[in-house]
Amino acid sequence: MGGPLTAPPVFPQWRGEPLDEVLYHCRELLEDDTYPTVRRWRESGGKVIGHFQVYFPEEIAHAAGALPFKVRGGPVEPTQADSRFGSYLCSIVKTSLELVLSNRIELEVFVTHPICDAARNLAAVWGRNFDYPCQILYLPQNANSAHAITYLRGEYDRLRRTIAEATGTPITDDALRGSIGVFNENRALLRELYRLKRESPWLVSADEAYALVAVGGLIPREEHNTLLGVVLPQLAARSAKRQDRIRVVYEGGFCEQPPLDLIRAIGRSCYVVDDDLLIGLRWILEDVAAGEDPLGSLAESYLERSSYSPVQHDLRKPKERMLLERIRQAGAQAAIVTAAKMCEPGLEEQVAYTRALDDEGVPYFVSEFEENMTSFEHLEIQLETFVENILFE
Amino acid sequence: MAQTTADGIVGRGNTDGARLFREWFAGLTRAAEEGRGGAYVFVMGSLAELLRTFDLPIVFPEINSLQTAVRRVAHEYLNEAEDFGYSPDICGYVKADVATQLRGGELPMGRIPQPAIAVYTNACNTYIKWAEIWERMYDVPIVTLDVPGTRAAGTQTWPGDPDFENDRRYVQAQLEELIPLLERVAGIAFDIDRLRESMHQANAMTRAWKRVLELNRSRPSVFNALSDGTIFLGVANGFRGSVEGARYFEELVEEMEYKSAHGIGTLTDERYRLIFVGVPCYPIFRRFSELFTELGGTFVSSTYLHFASGGTSLGFEYDLERPIESLAEGMLISVRDAMDNMFFQTDMLLEMAETYAVDGIVYHPIKSCRTVSTGLADNRRALMARRDIPSLFIESDMMDRRVVSEAQLKNRIDAFFEGLAARRQQAAIRDT
Numbered sequence: 001m002g003g004p005l006t007a008p009p010v011f012p013q014w015r016g017e018p019l020d021e022v023l024y025h026c027r028e029l030l031e032d033d034t035y036p037t038v039r040r041w042r043e044s045g046g047k048v049i050g051h052f053q054v055y056f057p058e059e060i061a062h063a064a065g066a067l068p069f070k071v072r073g074g075p076v077e078p079t080q081a082d083s084r085f086g087s088y089l090c091s092i093v094k095t096s097l098e099l100v101l102s103n104r105i106e107l108e109v110f111v112t113h114p115i116c117d118a119a120r121n122l123a124a125v126w127g128r129n130f131d132y133p134c135q136i137l138y139l140p141q142n143a144n145s146a147h148a149i150t151y152l153r154g155e156y157d158r159l160r161r162t163i164a165e166a167t168g169t170p171i172t173d174d175a176l177r178g179s180i181g182v183f184n185e186n187r188a189l190l191r192e193l194y195r196l197k198r199e200s201p202w203l204v205s206a207d208e209a210y211a212l213v214a215v216g217g218l219i220p221r222e223e224h225n226t227l228l229g230v231v232l233p234q235l236a237a238r239s240a241k242r243q244d245r246i247r248v249v250y251e252g253g254f255c256e257q258p259p260l261d262l263i264r265a266i267g268r269s270c271y272v273v274d275d276d277l278l279i280g281l282r283w284i285l286e287d288v289a290a291g292e293d294p295l296g297s298l299a300e301s302y303l304e305r306s307s308y309s310p311v312q313h314d315l316r317k318p319k320e321r322m323l324l325e326r327i328r329q330a331g332a333q334a335a336i337v338t339a340a341k342m343c344e345p346g347l348e349e350q351v352a353y354t355r356a357l358d359d360e361g362v363p364y365f366v367s368e369f370e371e372n373m374t375s376f377e378h379l380e381i382q383l384e385t386f387v388e389n390i391l392f393e
Numbered sequence: 394m395a396q397t398t399a400d401g402i403v404g405r406g407n408t409d410g411a412r413l414f415r416e417w418f419a420g421l422t423r424a425a426e427e428g429r430g431g432a433y434v435f436v437m438g439s440l441a442e443l444l445r446t447f448d449l450p451i452v453f454p455e456i457n458s459l460q461t462a463v464r465r466v467a468h469e470y471l472n473e474a475e476d477f478g479y480s481p482d483i484c485g486y487v488k489a490d491v492a493t494q495l496r497g498g499e500l501p502m503g504r505i506p507q508p509a510i511a512v513y514t515n516a517c518n519t520y521i522k523w524a525e526i527w528e529r530m531y532d533v534p535i536v537t538l539d540v541p542g543t544r545a546a547g548t549q550t551w552p553g554d555p556d557f558e559n560d561r562r563y564v565q566a567q568l569e570e571l572i573p574l575l576e577r578v579a580g581i582a583f584d585i586d587r588l589r590e591s592m593h594q595a596n597a598m599t600r601a602w603k604r605v606l607e608l609n610r611s612r613p614s615v616f617n618a619l620s621d622g623t624i625f626l627g628v629a630n631g632f633r634g635s636v637e638g639a640r641y642f643e644e645l646v647e648e649m650e651y652k653s654a655h656g657i658g659t660l661t662d663e664r665y666r667l668i669f670v671g672v673p674c675y676p677i678f679r680r681f682s683e684l685f686t687e688l689g690g691t692f693v694s695s696t697y698l699h700f701a702s703g704g705t706s707l708g709f710e711y712d713l714e715r716p717i718e719s720l721a722e723g724m725l726i727s728v729r730d731a732m733d734n735m736f737f738q739t740d741m742l743l744e745m746a747e748t749y750a751v752d753g754i755v756y757h758p759i760k761s762c763r764t765v766s767t768g769l770a771d772n773r774r775a776l777m778a779r780r781d782i783p784s785l786f787i788e789s790d791m792m793d794r795r796v797v798s799e800a801q802l803k804n805r806i807d808a809f810f811e812g813l814a815a816r817r818q819q820a821a822i823r824d825t
Contacts, residue, residue, distance in 0.1 A: 084771035086758040087788055088482070093767070114542070117518045121767035124736040127546050128775040135545040140563070141515045142539035147566030154559035155541070313521050313537060339480075344763060347480040348487070348522045352529060354478065 007044035010037040011219045014227060019234045022227075026211040029218060030260060033076050035104050037219045041067050042106060047167045050105065052096065052112040052119055053255040054309055055139065055280040057298050059183050059288075060160055061109075062221065063175035064167040069105065070217030070281070071096045072257055073371050076104070084125055090342040091371050092256035093118045097125065108166045110134040111159070114141065115255065115311040116345050133162055143303055143314035152299035160295065176294035184287040186221050189228035194282070196235060198273045198330050202242045204235045206250070206267030206275075207260055213278055214257070245271045246390050248365075249327045251353065252338030252346055253277035254309040258369045265376045266336060269387045274330035276309065283307050310349035319349055320356030327362060334363040334390055336383075341370045363390055403657060406616070406645045410624040413641060415502075417631045422503035424450040430509025430578070433527060436626070437703045438514035438540060438728040442595045442634040442711075443568070443720065446587040447579035452505050453630055454523070458489035462675035462792045464501045471793060484519045485761040485792025487526070494530055510578045511535040512571065514728050516542075516700075517764045534574060538567050540724055542732040547740070549729065552722065565721035585716060591634035592711040592720065601642030602629060603708040608649040609693050610749050612666075613658025615649045618692040619669050620682045621659070629702045664689030665813050668745055670696050670738070670772075671757035672765055674802075676794040684803055685755070688810040693749045696734045696742070700765075704730035735765050739775050746782055753783040753813055760790045783816060785809040 009015070011029060014022040029037065038048060049061035050071045058068035073092035081097040099105040109132060112122040120136060127134035138155055140148040164171045190213060197209050204212075212231060216224040248270040250263075257277065266272060288294075288301045308314070308322040327335055337353045339346030350366060357364045365386045367379060424431060432449035434440060441451055461467040467489055474488035475481060477495065498505040508527045513520040515537060524535040541560045543549050550557035572583050605625065608615055616622065625645065632638025652658070667685065669692045674681040685692070699706045704727030712719040734741060742754065756773050758766035773784055787805050789797040 084774065085768075086766050086770055088760040089763065089767060114515060114518060117762070117764035118767045120518065120542075121736055121763075123545055125768050125771045128739065128771055133545065135548075136542065138539075138541040138544070140539055141521065142537045142567055145539070145563070145567050145570055147563050147570075148539075151541075151559060151563035151566075154556070158544075158556050158559075310522075311518070313525060313535075342482050344483050344519055345522055347483050348526075350480070351478040352525070 007041075007046070009223050010040040010044075011215070011223055011227070019231065019238070022231055023208050023211060026215050026227075027207070027260060030211050030214050031075055033074060033104060035099070035218065038067065038069055038105055041220070047108045048106065049163060049166075050100075050107040050110045051137075052110075052122055053092070053280055054113070054115055054311060055283040055302065056111060056113070056137065057156060057159070057302070058221070059176060059179040059294075059298060060156060060171060061163055062179040062182065063171045064163050064169040066108065066163065066167050066169075067220060069107070070278075071099070071110070072217065072255075072278070074099050074104075075259075075372065076102065077372075084129070088342060089118055090256055090340050092340065093122065095371065096122070097129075100126070100130065108132055109163055111137045113137050113139055116343070118344075119255075133166055135162065140303070141313065143312060144316070149296070149299050149303055152302060153293075153296045156295045156299055173294055177290040180288050180290040180294055180297070182221050182225065184290075185225050186216065186228075187282065187284060187287070189225060189232065190216075190282050192232055193228065194274065196232070200236075200242075201247065201271035201273050202240045203238045205264070206270075206272035207264040209272075210260065210263050210277055213281060216281055217278070244391070245269065246334055246387055247271045247273045247330065247332045248334045248336050249273065249323070249330055249332045250275035250277065250336045250338070251323055251326075252336075252340070252350075252369075254279045254311065255346070256340035256343060256371050258338065259371060259373060262369055262373065262376055262379070265380045266383065269380070269383050270334075270336075272336075273332050274326050276307075279307055279309055310345040320352045323353055324356060324360055324362070334365070334386075336365045336367070338367045338369055341368050402648050402651050405648050406641075407621060407624055409641055409644070410628050413628055413632060413637060414624075418503040421450055421452060421505050425498050425504040425506040429506055430533070431506040433508040433511040433513075433524070435513045435517065435520050436630045436701045437516035437520075437731045438538065438724055439630060439633060439703060440512050440538065440724070441630070442591045443572075443588060444512065444575070445591050445634045446584060447575045447581050449509065449575075449579055450506055451631070452508070454490040454493075455486050456627060456630065457493060457500055457502075457505060458486035459675045459791065460502055461489050461500065463678050465676070466501055467676060467792050468794055481793075482760075484523075485790060487519060487523050489792060490523065491526060494527070507531060508533050510575070512538060514538045514540045514724070516540065516703075516728050516732050519764065534578065536571055536574065538564070538571065538724065540564055540728040542729050543737055546737040549733070557725075561718075561721055561725055564725050565718060568717060568721055568724075588716050588720075589713045592713055592716055594636055594639040595634045596710045597639035598629065598633060598642045599705050599708055599710055601639070601646045602702060602705050604646045605642065605649055606694070606698060606706055608646070608653050611653040611658075612750070613656070613663040614666065614691050614693040615652040615658065617659045617661070617682065617686070618695040618698055619673055619685075620679070622692070622695060622698050623673060623678075626698065626701050629705060633705075659686075659691055661686040661691045662689055663691045665752040665810070666691060666693045666750060668692065668694050668696075668742065668749070668751050668754045669757065670742065670754060670769060672697060672759055672762055672791045674757065674759070674789045674797060675791050676797050677799055680799060681802070684806045688807070690753075690810065692755075693751060694745050696738055699734040699741075700731040702731075704728055704734075706730070736768060739772055739779070742772075742776055743780055746780065751782070752817075753785065753809065755809075756784060756786045758786075758788050760788070760796050761792050783809070783812055
């Protein structure tokens with residue numbers, strides 16, 4: 001493989017540290033707008049494949065020895081990107097472009113998806129500003145067509161050729177099978193983290209869990225697996241006591257991410273027992289079979305064994321029913337239904353979600369957020385009032 | 394061609410377009426009163442050729458919504474949808490339609506039937522979210538005809554290329570899955586000969602549409618792409634695949650050829666030839682157009698004529714010997730072209746500027762539509778870097794008058810024309 005898989009770890013700071021320090025380093029990495037792990041990877045000669053939210057078959061980039069970098073905006077001011085866009089847009093689209101215009105991140109390939117009207121424009125905008133391949137991966141939007149898997153397998157093959165050419169590394173089926181194994185392990189570890197959130201939310205706060213998941217988009221997945229493998233048993237062994245907090249599901253973080261401080265603020269009032277934050281990293285729900293046809297297996301898993309989000313229409317997964325199911329499975333008492341400002345699919349879905357929650361008598365808190373918002377006091381007071389209403393009902 | 398006179402021919406397209414539009418709405422109103430369900434479709438890949446063969450009344454919610462803005466009642470509809478829970482920051486077309494549904498289909502132009510089915514492409518992602526609303530309201534089948542678009546600028550593939558064939562097989566499979574569903578919804582057996590006939594009419598319309606667009610290279614231009622063009626688009630969508638639609642466009646070609654041959658332009662004293670990029674400002678539609686025409690500006694072309702006609706302008710004609718395969722191929726190529734006119738439009742605009750001999754480009758991003766608007770500022774930057782051509786960038790909306798400031802628009806437009814005049818003056822001095 002062409003990547004620096006034998007190079008030193010790009011995120012060594014946490015190793016050998018006590019649990020709280022490990023979590024501190026994860027949070028710091030997440031909020032570091034210099035992206036040190038990606039820089040170190042490049043300094044070791046590694047290639048980087050940037051992929052915009054929500055889901056991307058990272059195994060294909062990994063099999064080329066490249067680092068799949070999750071492009072999901074960032075804690076930066078879009079000073080250069082602002083002039084490339086109009087006024088009425090979500091923040092993530094602008095800050096994502098800012099990361100590359102400001103040279104914080106350098107890529108070999110950029111891939112976006114037709115998840116929404118803004119995101120699908122990114123390939124064109126990016127391509128007018130950079131010479132490397134900038135393209136749309138057309139994940140199927142007719143998930144119920146019997147031909148969708150076959151089509152997607154072909155689309156993944158096209159992506160395989162693009163990445164192989166850009167990285168100079170042929171992507172063999174054997175390499176893909178190896179990568180699928182790495183990502184299967186990662187998905188299993190993330191499922192374990194979410195099991196802990198559901199069953200013992202007092203052992204891992206909302207922002208801790210989020211930081212542990214999110215760093216996965218910034219470091220090689222092998223390193224992420226090592227990190228989670230060390231941290232999960234320590235979290236489970238924590239001596240924290242259960243508190244009298246309501247159990248909530250957080251919905252609305254499938255694309256633009258709320259700031260860590262907002263997640264922390266929510267965690268102060270509630271136990272967030274499940275959520276859709278960075279759902280793309282957890283999109284595939286079970287192990288992918290690394291058999292005869294690894295691309296076919298990835299395509300099948302994307303469609304047949306996957307989560308839900310407002311940006312995929314699938315007759316088998318009506319979103320409001322899926323949310324109610326998530327709430328039921330997590331044993332949650334209420335939902336926090338958010339949407340990023342100017343996010344068309346998120347804002348539209350809010351209406352369906354809240355009506356379904358009304359019908360089922362599930363209390364909910366509705367809000368909008370922006371990734372770079374800095375003031376949470378008003379929201380926190382509103383949320384506390386909401387929580388008190390439930391606690392003392 | 395028959396001998397024609399200015400009396401009988403000039404202006405016929407607009408008059409007949411308005412008449413056809415009224416007839417179309419009268420038909421929809423009748424269908425609503427009879428309790429018949431409609432096929433809800435969108436302009437970028439309506440599949441009217443196929444749906445027409447099932448005798449389903451065809452409803453274009455985008456056109457209905459923009460009509461509420463043109464008739465200056467959009468705010469009532471938007472407010473109603475916002476009271477229902479929809480955000481001020483989402484597509485105004487969606488909200489106007491939500492309110493229309495809440496009103497039992499009542500619109501200023503008549504009444505539309507409830508959906509029996511919705512069929513839409515992914516050319517706009519909001520189509521999918523919009524159809525989900527009907528799915529929830531009425532529990533009717535909604536079908537995404539997923540048409541993979543161009544992956545990166547300049548990388549379109551064509552028949553025979555393995556990537557194209559992968560896309561084509563996918564589109565064809567979806568069409569083959571859709572037909573039995575349409576049979577169930579409409580209660581009518583699929584008739585491939587009716588499809589051939591409908592595709593034959595669509596071919597005639599496509600040929601004529603392409604010719605109409607070309608004829609506006611005349612000087613003076615023979616129609617205004619913004620005002621007249623919107624009428625043509627209404628017919629192109631509402632009557633695609635029909636005898637009336639094909640005849641309308643053949644007669645429109647006749648009119649435009651007549652005007653071109655006789656040097657008859659629009660009502661504007663054409664001093665500046667412009668391209669319009671984006672979606673019109675429907676809340677002040679006539680006034681918006683006048684802000685340009687009063688200063689001698691006429692829109693000779695627009696990206697709107699290309700994408701809102703579903704890519705028909707590319708001129709793809711169906712092979713009637715193999716209708717389903719050809720329909721799939723045509724959808725793929727045409728809808729992809731519609732998307733290209735929104736996302737990857739730099740080269741097209743440069744070519745358009747050349748072939749239509751334009752003096753300036755007007756970009757009009759709008760709050761309501763991120764599909765069209767997201768990349769416009771960057772597109773303008775890239776285009777200016779490649780060619781020295783004046784451009785104007787003005788933001789407003791296609792539906793919501795709360796974000797339309799006529800005074801601000803006028804200031805910017807006036808300044809743009811002053812720049813055009815100064816540029817022409819400097820060029821004249823240079824040439825003497």
